[in-house]
Amino acid sequence: MFTLIKREIEDHIAYFLGAAILSSILIVLSISAAYKAKLDEHPVYSIGLSIPVIVILVIGFPAMGASQMYTDRNRKISAFLSALPVTRGRILIARIIAGILAILTALVPLTITATVLRPLLMPPVPIYPGLIFDMFVTVFLMVFACYCLGLLTGWASSKVTPTLAGLALTFVLIPLIAVKGFGLHTTVILILFIIASLIRIRQKFMSTAL
Amino acid sequence: MNENVIEVENLVKYFDGRCVLDGINLKVPRGCIYGLLGRNASGKTTIIRILLGLEPPTRGQTFLLGAESANLSAKVHSRIGYVAEGHNLIQNYTVGRLIKLCKDLSLHWNDKFFEHLTETFRLPMDRRIGQLSIGMRAQLNLSLALAIDPELLILDDPTLGLDTVARRQFLELAIDLIGQQNRTILFSSHILSDVERIADRIGILAGGKLVVDCALEELKNRVKKFRLIFPESAPENLYLTEIVNQEIEGREIAITVANWNQQKQAMLGTFQPSSCTELPMSLEDIFIECTKPDVAPLAHL
Numbered sequence: 001m002f003t004l005i006k007r008e009i010e011d012h013i014a015y016f017l018g019a020a021i022l023s024s025i026l027i028v029l030s031i032s033a034a035y036k037a038k039l040d041e042h043p044v045y046s047i048g049l050s051i052p053v054i055v056i057l058v059i060g061f062p063a064m065g066a067s068q069m070y071t072d073r074n075r076k077i078s079a080f081l082s083a084l085p086v087t088r089g090r091i092l093i094a095r096i097i098a099g100i101l102a103i104l105t106a107l108v109p110l111t112i113t114a115t116v117l118r119p120l121l122m123p124p125v126p127i128y129p130g131l132i133f134d135m136f137v138t139v140f141l142m143v144f145a146c147y148c149l150g151l152l153t154g155w156a157s158s159k160v161t162p163t164l165a166g167l168a169l170t171f172v173l174i175p176l177i178a179v180k181g182f183g184l185h186t187t188v189i190l191i192l193f194i195i196a197s198l199i200r201i202r203q204k205f206m207s208t209a210l
Numbered sequence: 211m212n213e214n215v216i217e218v219e220n221l222v223k224y225f226d227g228r229c230v231l232d233g234i235n236l237k238v239p240r241g242c243i244y245g246l247l248g249r250n251a252s253g254k255t256t257i258i259r260i261l262l263g264l265e266p267p268t269r270g271q272t273f274l275l276g277a278e279s280a281n282l283s284a285k286v287h288s289r290i291g292y293v294a295e296g297h298n299l300i301q302n303y304t305v306g307r308l309i310k311l312c313k314d315l316s317l318h319w320n321d322k323f324f325e326h327l328t329e330t331f332r333l334p335m336d337r338r339i340g341q342l343s344i345g346m347r348a349q350l351n352l353s354l355a356l357a358i359d360p361e362l363l364i365l366d367d368p369t370l371g372l373d374t375v376a377r378r379q380f381l382e383l384a385i386d387l388i389g390q391q392n393r394t395i396l397f398s399s400h401i402l403s404d405v406e407r408i409a410d411r412i413g414i415l416a417g418g419k420l421v422v423d424c425a426l427e428e429l430k431n432r433v434k435k436f437r438l439i440f441p442e443s444a445p446e447n448l449y450l451t452e453i454v455n456q457e458i459e460g461r462e463i464a465i466t467v468a469n470w471n472q473q474k475q476a477m478l479g480t481f482q483p484s485s486c487t488e489l490p491m492s493l494e495d496i497f498i499e500c501t502k503p504d505v506a507p508l509a510h511l
Contacts, residue, residue, distance in 0.1 A: 003314040076298045079264055084315045085288035209265040 004086065004094030005101075008068065012098065015064040019106035022060075026053060027113045034117045053110075057143045058170055061103055065150025068095050073155065079210035092205050096198075099147050103140060111136045134182040141190035142173050148197035155204055169193075213276070215240050215362050215394040216261065221270035223256055230256055232418035234270070238396060238411070245409030245426070246398040249501050252415040254398040255295050258366045261396075262292060275362060288317035291360030293368045295398075297347040299339045305350060306335035312354050324357035330379075345376040352380060363395045369404055377404070384408055406493045416501045426493070433496050434470040438463045438483040445481055450474055455499045464489075466499045 009016060072078050078091050114132050149169060173190075180186045216238035223231040230253045238244045248254045259265035261272050263279045272279040277286045300308060309328075313319050328335075331349040339347065348368060355363060365384070369377045381404055384395065399405050405412070412429055414422035422429060433454065438444070444463045448456075452468040467474060478486065491499075 003311065007311060075301055077300055079294075080298055080300055081315070082264060083262060083287070083290075083292040083294070084312060085284040085317050086315055087282070087284055087287075090284070207266060209259070 001090060001094060004081075004090060005097050008095050008098035009101065011071065012064060012068060012102070015060070015067070015102050016105055018060060019102050022053070022056060023106050023109045026110055030113050030117055054139060054142075054174070057103075057106060057139070058146050058173075061099070061143050061147040062150030062153070064102060065099060065147045065152075066154035067150075068099070069151050069154025071154075076210065078205075082210055088206050088210075089202075092202060095151070099151075100144065103143050103147065107136060107140055107143070131182070138177060138182040138186050138190070141187060141194065142177065145173070145190050145193050145197065146170065148194055148201060151201050152197065152204070155201070155208070213240055214238060214273075215242075215275055216244070216396060217271075217273040218257065218261070219271045219273075221257070221260065221272060222268045223253070223260065223265075224268045225256075229418050231260075231267075231415075234415075234420050236413060236420060236423060238394060240394055241392050242411050243395045243397065243409050244411045244413065245405035246396060246413045246415065247402065247405060247497055248398075248415030250400075252501075253418060254415060255366055257415075258364055258396070258398060262290070262364065285317065288358060289361040291355030291358055291363040293348070293351045293355050293363075293365045295366040295370065297344070297351045299347060299351060301340035302338060304336055304338055305333055305342070308339060308350075309335070309354070312357070316358050318358055320357055320359050323359070324353060327353040327356065327383075344370075345372050348372055348376065348380065352383060356383070361393065363393065365395065365397045365399075367399055368397075369399060369401055377401070381408060402492075402494045402497055412493070414497060414500050421500055422496075429496060430491065430493070432469050433466065433491060433499070435464065435466045435489040435491050435495070435499070436478075437485075437487045437489055438465065438478070438481075439485045440481070441484045448478065448481060450477055455502055466491075 072095075078088065081091055082088060111132060114135075118132060146169070149165065152165075176189065177186055214237045216236065218234050218236040221231050221234040221236075222229070230251075234253075234257065236257075246254050246257065256265060260267050261274055261279050263282050266280070274282060275286050275289055277283065282290075300311075303311070309324075327349075331346070331353065333346065333350055333353070334342075339350070342350065352365075352368065355365075363384075369380055372380060384397070385408060395408075397405060397409060406426065409426055412422060412424065412426050413420050424432070440461050440463075442461065444458050444461055446458070448463070448465065450465075450467055451474075454466040454468050455464075456466070457464045
């Protein structure tokens with residue numbers, strides 16, 4: 001399994017580098033904003049920064065999922081690997097784990113930075129202690145849901161329907177978070193969507209001719 | 211041991227409404243070198259892909275090493291070497307990287323034998339697969355398939371596109387493998403002389419059916435071709451069963467009959483031909499006779 005995950009990471013290293021670079025840029029921006037805020041003694045309202053970040057993540061990770069599946073189909077990678085002591089299920093699990101690792105590469109450093117700089121970056125109103133964790137979970141699940149749609153798009157022979165479904169989902173998810181906020185309701189809806197997507201991907205990937 | 215390494219039961223496969231395989235039944239015992247023959251698009255590759263679980267069947271079941279093809283475990287896969295038609299390796303990888311990947315994924319890897327193969331073939335480790343010639347890709351593919359010491363080796367038209375020397379090298383290796391005990395090989399090819407050289411059992415696919423499935427020597431003994439000349443015009447019907455092919459021209463009949471025996475010989479004698487000559491048949495001749503489009507469906511040999 002480790003070899004398969006390593007192969008996925010090496011083949012899609014550009015997405016990992018992209019995630020790390022995006023994360024680094026945001027950390028540098030946050031630290032400089034926090035430093036400035038400390039000097040001026042004014043808090044920074046970070047909500048403006050988080051929207052473009054979410055948009056980049058929501059576009060970037062489905063692209064990674066689609067690329068993983070499309071490259072596989074195009075270069076017949078799974079057909080080759082399936083002739084080795086590897087099952088299709090393992091190939092798919094390794095692919096998804098690589099996707100999760102790429103998402104975490106982008107989100108974990110950001111979450112740690114946000115936790116450390118929270119007193120400086122947040123508005124001067126009382127917030128509950130688990131807010132950053134809830135934000136992390138919701139954004140992770142949202143990006144992962146979009147990544148799953150990318151996997152479906154990349155494996156489907158017709159790209160139009162899954163792409164439209166992906167766009168529709170993005171337009172639904174962002175207002176959903178805006179209305180419901182980062183919390184249990186959103187988490188449950190996203191988890192249900194992810195489970196449905198994963199079942200569909202598994203069924204498609206396991207049954208298609210390689 | 212007399213177990214079957216490959217089992218195909220009533221296999222049916224349709225592609226876009228077209229029947230490619232129509233109720234195939236096949237059993238390959240351990241230690242057998244089975245040559246699967248057929249014209250282009252006769253379904254040879256489809257059978258192999260279904261056996262390996264790469265393609266779902268429309269109906270029927272297939273088993274490799276006792277396990278159902280649709281659910282082959284990693285452990286069963288580790289006992290199977292596969293050389294795919296066209297040698298579909300990962301094109302953007304270097305040879306070295308692909309070898310490392312295969313080695314890391316394999317449960318058993320014969321380093322000594324693999325090194326011997328790479329030295330024999332002089333495979334360039336730093337070159338990308340896409341830049342290799344077809345011959346080199348075939349050699350690499352075979353080396354990877356053999357490095358795991360497979361109990362079952364499946365070769366799907368492996369010598370396609372190879373020059374004579376590379377083909378000979380390839381066959382020598384396959385013959386080496388045959389020398390090892392209890393190895394089973396399923397070998398599909400267009401080059402009948404290759405199959406004739408190594409196979410001990412033959413299957414011929416035609417019209418979606420396995421029209422021949424028997425030992426090579428038995429096939430040669432059982433399919434006979436005669437040229438009959440009659441004193442007057444040739445009879446329209448010789449009342450023989452299992453006629454593979456028959457061509458009538460004036461006083462002369464060229465007839466190919468399956469399962470030749472004394473009864474059939476006696477029946478032919480009743481027509482009192484002025485001459486009856488047996489024409490020697492190579493595997494290629496038998497193959498051509500069996501796969502002619504206007505041939506009546508054959509009885510299973």
